[in-house]
Amino acid sequence: MPTADFSLLLPVYAGDDPAFVRTAFRSSVGEQTLSPAEAVIVQDGPVPDALAAELDRIVAESPIPVRLVRLSENLGLAEALNRGLDAVSHPVIARMDADDVSVPERFARQWELIEAGFDLVGTGMAEFESDPDRPASVRTPPVGAARIREHARTHNPFNHPTMMYRVSALERIGRYEPFGRMEDYWLGVRLIDSGARVENIAEPLLRYRVGSGSFARRGGWREARTEWKLQRELLRMGFVTVPQYARNVAMKGAYRLLPAGVKRVLFRRLISRGLPGDRA
Template sequence: MSGPAGEPFSLLLPVYRRDSPAFLRRAFRSATHLQTRPPAEVVLVRDGPVPDALARALDELTATSSVPVVRVDLPANRGLAVALEEGLARCSHELVARMDADDVSLPHRFAVQLPLLDGGVDTCDVVGSALEEFSGGPAEDAVGEVDDDEGAAGAGETTLAVRTPPAGHDAIAVRARFHSPFNHPTVVYRRSAVARAGGYRDLPLLEDYWLFTRMIATGAKAANVQQPLVRYRVGAGAYARRGGLRLLRSELVLQRHLVAEGFTTPAQFVRNVLVRGGYRAVPQGLRRLAYRAVFTRRPPSSS
């Protein structure tokens, strides 16, 4: 480590036209001045034109942030892979944390994750964590004014499930042959490891998973913290987005890439097409039940 505070890092946060200004403000605040170990900079990528209210929120956050903000304003919507690549190119630091514009980082997130990357013989190249799925809360136009308890559940919010990925590198490598081994909004990684893997490549809705497989294949050492460090907002369309024709097409493209790259075997390719492809094609209600049964657990009782 480079000192008591550890190595400085960048926060990479992409935004596009469908993001909520209020949710963005809360996400930004939770990952910056509410953190016990805040980033040294925020790289805020605007992926194409956005509505006036969202543009005002971006300008407000840039002007008032307690952490320096680097703006990357793309003139046209290019998709998540391009937005992240453009943002990574503007990051000043080797260590980069990912953040989505509608999730909430718990205040100790980076204090827990960064020590696993910034020094020592067992240092990692990519670290994720468990997360809590949640829904509800105040009306959208009021969220930006809510003084939430540093990332904890807000008034009216319900924690639906806890999603805990495999912990160690070997288990992560095994999981990656069938399913993404990280909760993508929770990851912190080394830019050099991302570059060595070829960076983000365009594959709608599966960009992160494809990157993770290539990072593992090119020697990145991986780990997951087993405690939830991010609250992941599950909206009305969350499970709809995990299926449908567009995602089925991306799934088939991904599986062809993985077997061609030697990451999966022909037998694993067939299994994945049948199981993962079938999951994309089933009705939304059945998809929700299957996902919750396999990848999540119920949150602990508050009583």
């Protein structure tokens, strides 16, 4: 099995399904045309016995070295990923969530661009509810530095579970910072603003599992306040103009407060299919 000089970083927490974790790991290691040289699994706090046993089984049976980092309490995604950064042995990391599925050529395609000098490479992803082979929609990210930067002024330009990035690029900006459910958006903006070389592959190289409550979790007053806080930070750092800030606060804040069913329709019509000008 060919491998390259990068680490798989997979966070797991108590709510994850052991079967989904097994599928996510297998798709990102044994089924890849180019596999990571190691995997780091971060167990974010106590987990049920069945999940703990599955993690032990993965470590014992993995074809590549696996380092299991067990945190005594749930610290949240941002801090769990930072603890994973402390544990990796290689200069490049491939992100993976515990309930998604990587397409076999995903890492090989991303690694080509990393070797070409990019600091961060994301991909498109297909959303599914139960069957990875029957996606409900596709999120197509912007491609090219100019389009990515422009898109980032209004929307997250990267699909977080698809990221492959250089550890050194994250070290330069201070790694992950807690930001509600938007730590990935905040990370991407800071990387772009720092001058990091970023790119996306338009094709959906990841199958992303969408739970029944996902759109409800994307909304509400807490999410709206996080959105407004993010927009203030973007304005403070000069990433958006005052008119762009006002537009984002009004439109994106309103979106967060819409009923989950309405958000689902709007998201799939506008965001998941790619906004005008965002396709390669």
